[in-house]
Amino acid sequence: MGIWVALVLAILWGAAFALACRLTSPSADGLMPGDETDSPATAGSVAIKALSASRAATGNQLYEAADRTFHMGVGVYRRQAFTSWFTRLGQAIEPGGHVHLHSEGVNELVPWLYLATRADPHNVEAYVVASFWLAGEGGRPDLAERVLKEARANNPKDYRVYLEKGRLALKKGALAEAARAFDAAGALWKRDSGPDKAQAQLDRTEMLIYRGLLYEEDGDVPRALTCYREILVLFPGRVGIRERLTELTETGQPRVAPAAMRQAIMFQRQHVCEREDH
Amino acid sequence: MIRILTLAWLVWLEMLRRKDVYVLFILLAAFLATLMALNLFGLGQVVSYLKEIGLLLAWVCSWILAVSISTRQLPQEERQGTIFPLLAKPVSRVEVLLGKWLGAWIVAGAATLVFYALLALVVVMRGGAFGGVVLAQAWLLHLGLLGIITALGIAFSTRLNADAASVLTYVATLAAWLVLPRVPDLVLTARGAGQTGLMVIYYALPHLELFDLRHRLVYGWPPASSAVVLWILVYGLLMTAVFLTLGWLAYRNKRFTRGAML
Numbered sequence: 001m002g003i004w005v006a007l008v009l010a011i012l013w014g015a016a017f018a019l020a021c022r023l024t025s026p027s028a029d030g031l032m033p034g035d036e037t038d039s040p041a042t043a044g045s046v047a048i049k050a051l052s053a054s055r056a057a058t059g060n061q062l063y064e065a066a067d068r069t070f071h072m073g074v075g076v077y078r079r080q081a082f083t084s085w086f087t088r089l090g091q092a093i094e095p096g097g098h099v100h101l102h103s104e105g106v107n108e109l110v111p112w113l114y115l116a117t118r119a120d121p122h123n124v125e126a127y128v129v130a131s132f133w134l135a136g137e138g139g140r141p142d143l144a145e146r147v148l149k150e151a152r153a154n155n156p157k158d159y160r161v162y163l164e165k166g167r168l169a170l171k172k173g174a175l176a177e178a179a180r181a182f183d184a185a186g187a188l189w190k191r192d193s194g195p196d197k198a199q200a201q202l203d204r205t206e207m208l209i210y211r212g213l214l215y216e217e218d219g220d221v222p223r224a225l226t227c228y229r230e231i232l233v234l235f236p237g238r239v240g241i242r243e244r245l246t247e248l249t250e251t252g253q254p255r256v257a258p259a260a261m262r263q264a265i266m267f268q269r270q271h272v273c274e275r276e277d278h
Numbered sequence: 279m280i281r282i283l284t285l286a287w288l289v290w291l292e293m294l295r296r297k298d299v300y301v302l303f304i305l306l307a308a309f310l311a312t313l314m315a316l317n318l319f320g321l322g323q324v325v326s327y328l329k330e331i332g333l334l335l336a337w338v339c340s341w342i343l344a345v346s347i348s349t350r351q352l353p354q355e356e357r358q359g360t361i362f363p364l365l366a367k368p369v370s371r372v373e374v375l376l377g378k379w380l381g382a383w384i385v386a387g388a389a390t391l392v393f394y395a396l397l398a399l400v401v402v403m404r405g406g407a408f409g410g411v412v413l414a415q416a417w418l419l420h421l422g423l424l425g426i427i428t429a430l431g432i433a434f435s436t437r438l439n440a441d442a443a444s445v446l447t448y449v450a451t452l453a454a455w456l457v458l459p460r461v462p463d464l465v466l467t468a469r470g471a472g473q474t475g476l477m478v479i480y481y482a483l484p485h486l487e488l489f490d491l492r493h494r495l496v497y498g499w500p501p502a503s504s505a506v507v508l509w510i511l512v513y514g515l516l517m518t519a520v521f522l523t524l525g526w527l528a529y530r531n532k533r534f535t536r537g538a539m540l
Binding site: 072089092 | 328480
């Protein structure tokens with residue numbers, strides 16, 4: 001009997017969870033009183049909306065599990081109003097400190113990202129992060145390519161997939177392929193840069209930097225300059241870009257070769273998590 | 279003591295007769311097999327997700343088992359009318375209560391050990407391993423947790439029927455599990471009566487999160503300090519004693535009516 005009670009409670013909880021996800025999602029207006037929920041036809045769509053919101057929430061939760069796995073079970077820091085005997089005991093048994101998975105160990109977070117993409121195939125961030133680690137320390141660029149292929153099939157109009165494809169091509173040294181991917185990413189970015197405007201600007205800057213460097217390597221300095229000028233429109237305070245622009249304009253020859261610059265940026269991106277302040 | 283052990287043995291025999299444990303074991307095995315069969319973007323030889331999800335499932339199964347076994351013991355005796363011949367024997371009510379709790383606790387603990395063994399086997403098959411000492415600590419603390427849950431279930435079932443008692447035990451333990459660890463940061467945003475209410479809940483409900491060594495186990499951390507584990511077990515013992523005492527207070531003068539629990 002107790003098992004049946006547990007089952008009923010689980011079903012009720014699942015329904016409440018789906019509804020809560022829908023009500024707290026940014027596009028919850030459709031469930032408000034007086035909306036189109038009265039007709040039987042739209043009642044079905046409300047259920048579907050509720051379920052899709054809960055899929056997205058589950059996907060995000062699994063994505064957070066990937067982050068916890070990367071930090072070897074250490075959860076996020078929360079400021080506490082007080083400490084007690086219980087909190088001290090809790091801290092004594094919970095893993096703590098700033099630790100990461102290293103080298104092939106990073107592959108341990110891929111299953112969570114896989115599950116996140118199964119829960120929500122439009123969770124592009126999960127695809128991109130999986131591809132990044134597989135291609136880098138995970139040592140499986142072949143699988144990274146496979147991940148991006150699937151991401152592109154599920155999200156053909158998302159610029160982030162092409163941006164990551166470009167990065168992956170750069171890692172492999174396939175410069176022409178990278179250039180094509182950055183061009184595609186740029187075109188898609190102009191059509192829809194996504195809801196997070198700040199991140200979208202950073203992404204646009206990254207694709208412009210890589211594209212500019214690739215133009216330089218091809219000897220097409222005028223187009224490289226166009227890319228750098230566009231970056232300065234987005235971020236006028238980028239001193240490094242401004243200096244490079246000046247060097248290219250005045251001497252036609254930058255102080256740091258484009259290939260070396262490209263490697264430096266990629267190396268910096270790979271080790272960004274080694275800082276203690278994040 | 280013999281009478282308590284005899285009653286506990288009867289609970290054990292009932293568990294063997296009923297199918298709850300087998301159903302949960304098969305469910306767990308099926309889930310683990312499904313997890314192992316996943317094609318994770320073509321990546322093999324990763325076990326952390328298997329350990330973490332497997333342990334979560336083992337915890338859920340043992341929680342369901344502990345609640346369902348503990349909350350049905352006393353109401354079942356009353357519903358079937360067997361409480362009358364039982365109490366007509368030289369057995370006190372406190373012995374009935376303790377015997378039922380001990381039986382439920384041992385059954386849930388033994389089943390949990392089987393769940394852990396199955397998970398460890400699956401992890402080894404996948405090429406991973408658990409740290410032996412941490413695994414033993416995790417099971418020991420899990421046993422402490424089950425002691426509290428079964429005591430709470432028994433306490434609720436002294437005055438309620440099996441369904442009501444199991445619902446209340448599920449809700450109370452889930453609330454304690456999810457809300458209590460967040461109270462120290464929730465207090466920051468609460469004001470007035472809300473803040474006082476949170477503090478009352480914080481100190482009144484059992485801190486089940488203390489018994490959770492899963493992260494230490496999954497990510498290969500060294501064993502927890504023995505002193506800390508011992509303190510947590512003492513706390514678990516205390517909470518178990520509190521709930522059993524409350525159950526005893528509710529049960530000692532209870533009047534039984536034939537058919538009341540039908």
